Every structure is written in C-alpha cells, then in structure tokens.
Amino acid sequence: MNQQTQDQQNIQSMEQAQPLWKMILTQFSEHKMAVAGVVIILFFILMALFADLISYASGLHPHRQNVSGRYLLPFTYSEVGSSEKETAVENWINQNTEVAAQLQAEIVGKNLLSVSEEDALYELALMPKEEGQEILKQIETVPSSFNQMLSDFKKFHPFGTDEVGRDVFIRLIYGARVSIGVGILSTVVAALIGLLIGSLAGFYGGWIDSLLMRLTDALLSLPLIPVMIVIAAVDLQKVPVLADFVGSGYESIIKMVLIICLFSWMTVARLVRGSILSLKEREFILAARTLGCQDHTIIFRHLFPNVVGPMLVSLTLGVGSSIIFEAALSFLGLGIMPPMASWGNMLTNAQEVIYKNVWLTILPGLMILLTVVSFNFMGDGLQSAVDPKSIKR
Amino acid sequence: MATYILRRLIQTLGVVILLSYVCFYLMTLMPGDPVELMISSNPKITSEDVARLRSLYGLDQPAYKRYLNWVSQISSGDLGHSRTYRVPVSELLGPRLWNTFYLSMLALTFSILVALPIGVYTALNPGSRMDSIVSMLTFFGISMPSFLLALILIIIFAVQLNWLPAGGTETIGADNTGLAGILDRAKYLILPVLSLSLQSIGSFVRYARGSMLDVLRQDYVRTAKAKGLSYHVVIWKHAFRNALIPIITIIALSLSSVFSGALLTETVFAYQGVGKLVYDSIMGNDFNVAMVSFIISVSMVLLMNLIADILYGFVDPRISYQ
C-alpha cells in the first residue's frame, strides 16, 4: 500500500507542469558539447570585452610593431633593438629633463655605474633587463614613466609575434572583438530583415509572397563569396548615402556587417514564412481574427512566440557562418582593414608566412574553428532543446 | 515538363540579367576606373584631358547607358580585352572554366562517395560509438572554412612533409602529355579537392544520416521486411532510394557553396580557375574580365541547379512538374 501511495506521489510530481524555459534548459544541459560550446563562447566574449584591460595589464599593444622581433615563436621574449632604445631614452630625457638629471646624478653619485652622467641612462637601458632592475632597486624613487619605458623594451609573447613584430596574443584578443562582434551583429540584423520579409510574405501572401520568395530563392542559389567580393570591392566613398560613414574608422566593419546581413536573412525569412503559413490555418488565429484583432496584433501576439524557438536556433547557427564569411573576406583582403585586427585578416599573408612561422596561421585559424564549432554545437543543443518532439521524460 | 524547363530557364535568365546589371553598377563604384589609373600614372594630365578621356571611354554617361552599350558589345560576340593579361577575354576564360569544373566536380564526387556510406552506416547504427565519433567530426567539418583547411593542408603536406606542391595548376614547363600529364595535374589537384570537400562531406553526412534515419522509421520499410526481403535489399532498394531524394536536394543546393569555396581554395593554391580569375580581375581593376568571368561562372552555377532540379523528377515519381 505504501508503495502505491508513493507511486501516486511520483506520478503527481511528474504531471506538474514545468515552465517551458526550464524544460528547455534541462534538455539543453544534457547536450554536453553544446554546454562546452557555450562556455567557450562566453570565455571568448569576456576576453573580447576586457581586451583593453588585458592589454593594459600585460603591457602588450595590438598595433605596436617591432622590427627586431618579427616572426617570434610562442613563449619567447622580444627585445627592442639598441638604436630604438637610444631614441626612446633620448625622447624621455627631452620630455622629463629635470627628473632625468636627478636620476642620472643619483646613479653616478651612488657609483652604481662607472660612466659619465650623460651616458648613465643610455647604459642602463641597453644592459640586460635583470641587471638594470638590480641597479634601479637601489635608487629611492624611480619615475614610473621611466620604468614603463624600460619594461616596454622587453616583452613576453605567449603566442609569438607576426611579420611586423606585433604581439599575436593581444591581436587575437582584439580580433575576437571584431570577429565575434561582426558575426553577432550581422546575424541579428539579418534575422530582423528575415523576420520582416518572412512575415510580410507569409501573412499577406499573393504577389507580395511570390515576389519575396523568388528573391529569397534567387539569393539562396547564388554562390555567395564571389557576389560578396564584388560588393566588398566597392569604394564606399562613391556610394551616396554610405559616404558619410567613411573615415569614421569603422568603415570596414560597417561594410562587413552590411554585406553579410544582405546575404544571410534568407533562412530566417523562409522559417518565419513557413511557420506563419502553417499557423495561419490553425483555429486560434481564426479566433483572433473573428474577435477583430488587427493584423499587426496577430503577428506580434500570436505568431512570433511560435517562431522564437526555431529562430533562436537559426540565429546561433547563423553567427557561425557569419564569422566564416567575415574571415573569408578579410583573408582575401576585402574585409576588415588593417591595422584593426580580425581573425580573418590575421591570415591574409598566411601563404607566405607559413614558411617562417606556422603559428601565425594555426592560432587565428584555431580561434575561428573553435568559435564556429562552438556556435554550431550550441545551435544543435538548442535545436534538440526547443524541438518538443525530442523532450524526454 | 517542357514548359516547366522553359519557365525555369526564363527565371534563371532573369536572375542573370538582373545580377549582371547590379554587378555592372557596383563595378562603377569600385576604385580605379581606367581614367583614374591614367591620372595616377601621369601626374601632368590636365583636367581637360581627363574630361576628354572620360567621354572617350563613355565614363561620363549614366550607368544604365554604359550597361546597354556593354550588353550590345557582348551580344555581338566581343567579350573585350583583358587589361592585365593583354589577351581577349574569350581566350582567357575557356581553360579557366574547365579547371574550376574539374576541381568542383572532383570535390563534389569525392564528398558524395565518402559521405553517403558514412551517413548510411551511422543511420543503421544510431547511438553506436562510431556514430558519436562521426557526429563530432562532422561538426568540425562543417565549421572548418575551406581556406583554413587549405592552409593547414599546405603546412602539413607541402611545407612539413614536402609530398605535394603548395600551389599551382600543373608543373610549369613540364609539358607532359597523356597519362603523365593527367598524373601531373592530379598531383596539383589533391590538396585543393581535399580542402574543398571537407565542408560538404560534413553536411552531406549529417543529411544522409538524418534522411536515412527518417526513412528507416517509415511504414514501407517494415512492409519490405514483412515481404521477406533480405536486410541488404530492404536497406538499399527500399530505404536508401527514398533517403536519396532529400539528399539530392542538399547536393544541388550545395553547388553554389562549392563554387564559393572553389574561389577561396583556388586563391590559396594559386590554382588557375575561374574563381581566382574573378578575384584577381576585381582586385586588379580588370573590368572586362571581371564582368564576364563573374557572370559566366554564376550562370553556370544557376544552370547546374536547374539541371539538378530536373533530374530530381527521375528519382521522385511524385513530382510532376506542373
């Protein structure tokens, strides 16, 4: 008997309705790869958001070039050449004449270096970093700008440096900002376009529908990369409206987002149109109509909640393909323009660079692959979570 | 059937004409028209000269008039001259088209041959160890941009192992004929074909598996088993033939993305195909070549799509082309 009441309780708890988002979340968390994907994406996004902070903390700068530290392998140090060091010290002395004189006097006065006062700072800058630090320890107040300059002379590069001596690690982080940013932004804009076009076509039908769907089909059958290249090669200064954006520094980003979303809205449009067509036939829409609901009320109140799930899935998958498009165009030299870093344009010279340092190809490539895979896994997880057929008890 | 093909042909032609106009217009917006190039190479040029040159080249006319001029020139059979290669465009295009055709068809065939058996096998053993490994790999496959794989393949097989050439179409100056010529070409095709195939393999495996799983649940498969047919016949004659229908759609749809990928792989491998020609001519302001090669290659893709659509009818008797 006891067993029986317990069974009853079990059944009752099972029958209690769970909120939909909770069911989706539970289902999603069962897909291990999708969860791993989310973790990786979040990690990259955090890195991108805190890029400035990371740059400040590590002392690495995404655009700083160093002719004497090109093609360095991962986990190596770079040292600025002696002539550059001398110019830097000279500049510093000119800018901080009094402090410099004080410092020079103190070094020679304490007999830490046996050179003339004028040469003391140059000597300090040119000697190995560790020895220099030893000397500086014995001085009461070292100006922070001098310390900063000294530490800039020698840098640790966890991922090595590229063909002009820029640090790869910090460029990858700034590249994440651009690549993931462009990917997400263009997908969201594309989804909005798709939503608009799909709902117009699905809801009004007739010639609007056939016109819009012809357009969708035509775009879907085009080979996108060549078409995108033609558009990407356009000089924005010659385009009437967009000319205003030129010179804002974000020209190539705007161009990239525009091009990608121009060719990525079709899936969402088809999805929305399909769901609207199937929903249009259902009774509850008819009921809303007979109650006198206006068209836009019906669209927003009744239809959108039904397409949110599949749209979320296609959005996630869309980010992956947008990132690939951005990478491909930037790789071809038509996307994000240097000096701004993106994972794609870090690969631009890859064919020549691989003979000097394979990491310059492998690392950005790995970032692209990891991010796209993560978005695809996440999309897959969402798909099985959102699909009511796959919900298990 | 005939009216269906005709209607589709007219539609395709419409898309091509519209696209060629858009492309023509976009090209006028690209930096470096012929006169601009002359100005930069000759600083002593006067503004009257510029105006004279502009009217000589017809650049002072509105875009649509120039487009119509271009169309009439094209339709008289004159495809124009290439500025960078110094040869007529028509001479340039033929071998390039063939090269791209070899590359994409080989890649497509290779992907189908690899993907379908894997897809069917995993569908027959869902949840097996092999199934989960394959599904992992397909995710990496569809997420790997073709140009990235191309670079990695070059690093491994050309730079590190030195087995295969890092780029090119055939050994220059070797002038091989017959079998030796084919083998020489093959050597240059292996890496491009591989890098172009991976993405389609990934998506084909996924679709083949899904479609096959779907079909295996159908009642007619049970009927076939109830008839006493052997496993082999049930799977291949009854299930696979039905599973093929949606797979063919996916393959047809993938034609355009294979060509997109071909452009990238050709560029990475310096393979002399039409995709690289499109890219090079746009980057090099070679206007005639860019227009013609772009329009021709896109039309080819659209035409292939059309052919695939028509072939579809032979696999699925339910389609009646009304």
Add this chain to the structure above:
Amino acid sequence: MENRVPTLKVQNLETTFFLKSGPFRAVKGLSYEIFPGETLGIVGESGCGKSVTSLAVMQLIDNPGKITGGQILLDGQDLLKLPTAQMEDVRGAKIAMIFQEPMTALNPVLTIGQQIDEQVLRHEKVSNDEARKRSIEMLSLVGIPSPEERYGNYPHQLSGGMRQRAMIAMALSCHPKVLIADEPTTALDVTIQAQILELFQTLQKKFNMAVQFITHDLGVISEVSDRVLVMYGGQVCESAPTQELFNNPQHPYTAALMNSRPKLGQRTKRLQTIEGTVPAPHEFPKGCPFANRCPKVTQICWDVPPPVTQVSPQHIVACYHPGVQK
C-alpha cells in the same frame, strides 16, 4: 473441432522493450492459436500490446524491443529457433502481413507492380514475366479495375482504398498460410471499410488462410472473426467464440468495452466510458493490469496476477471476479 491442428500456435509469448528507464514487458505470457480458415480477432485499446504481438510473430520488432520468451509455432515448427535467413523465407511466403496505413505502407518510389513482383520473385522460382502475370492476376483478384494499368502506377496515383487492396494483393501473392492484418481498415472511409472486410472474407475462404485480425473496433471484430481475444496490458483478459463473447462477457474490461460503444435504440443513455486511462509503461499494477480501473477491484487484484480460468470449453477469462451483474 478439437482434433484439428492449429496453423499458428503462440505459447507464452513475452516481448520486452529495453528502454532507458528500464525494461518494459509489452507482452506478458500470451498464448493463442489459430486454425486453418479461421479468423481470430484481437481487440484492445492502443498500447495494450496487440500490434507488438503481431510484429513479434513476424519477428519484426525493432530495437529496443526483443522477444524474450515463449514459442511461435507455425505448423508445429518453432519460428523463434529459425536462423535469420530461414525466417526471411517464412516472411511474406508463409506468413504475410497487412498494415494500418495504406498511405505509408507502400514504397512511394516503386510502382505497385514492382513491389508485388519483388515479393513473388523473392519466394518463388518464376521468371519476370510469370511474376508479372501473377501480380496482375492478384490485382484483379482483389477487385482493382484495369489491373494492367495499375500495375505500372505509383502508390500516390491510387486512392486509399485502392492502395489497401494493392497491399492485400501483395500480401496474398505467395498464398500465405497465415495472414496478419493489423487494423487494416482503420484508416479507410466506412463504405470502403465494408468492401475491404468483405474482400477479406472471400479471400480467406478461397485460400483457406488462418487470419489474425487486429483492431480496436468491436463492430469490425463482430463481423469478421470466428473467435475473439481481448487484450489488456500485454495479457489476455478473455477469449471466446465471437457470439459467446458478445452475449456473455465475463471480464469486467470486456464488459466495459461493450458498454462503451453506441447501440441502436439507446439514444437517451449517455455513452459509458471506462474510468481512468491506460497506465504508462512502468506504472502498471503488480497484480491484474486492469486493477486501477476495475469497478470490482479487491486487494488480491492489486497483488497477484489472476490465473486463466475456463468458463466453457472455448471460453477462458483471467479474472478473480468474472461474470456480469445485470
């Protein structure tokens, strides 16, 4: 009557589905037999195991389901002991099956003719021409007009009733000894249903087949079957000759089924329903599967499965409290 040899004899059949949540026995020790020329009707609600039983006889249960016990004897030979290849020889030749959905049970990419030919060619040593002749003959036998033309048609070109006729033609093309019909008329219009049922009876007489007819429709059962087996929760509740079962139902479940269908001349009365629902796979009571819905339930029903008792020579029932209070 008793001396006849049954064509199909099922003994203590047990099938188990190995689900993620644990094994579930869909059929628990089911026994029945069908004689030549006889139709056994199997009735029950959806999920009672009647379809699993027929698939088990064909050995067509898909993963994660398995036959875990019992015997299936065809003319005295245990089919469960046959190797796969020999079982394939049996399927379609000695035992044939017709499914519920004529719309989906035929392969859409093969013509009707190809599908019938295939079965004939599989089991009999005949030439392609002979197979074709046999197929057309079968098509006309099941009442399909202009069979030569239909032979080259694809399933989608035929109406639902025609497809089911084609399906029957295919099933009978090798003159099987046993025919299993799994709700063959459920998906059809009522008028077509009647035609198909009539066709069944004619063909059964012609070929002297043993027919296992599965349905949830008591009206259909009363028309076609000689004996009826009522199933619930994977077990037999009651089995009796059709007339006797309808006149004198012993099991509360049978009685409830009878009461839940509309009868002529009872317009004022509300239709009776059976209280509750069929439990989910793992929630069946330990004893009698019907215990949670039975009006006569007592403690023993919950705890110990009821034994099968003989009411009259051909009438058996599994219940502690058989009989109907009127």
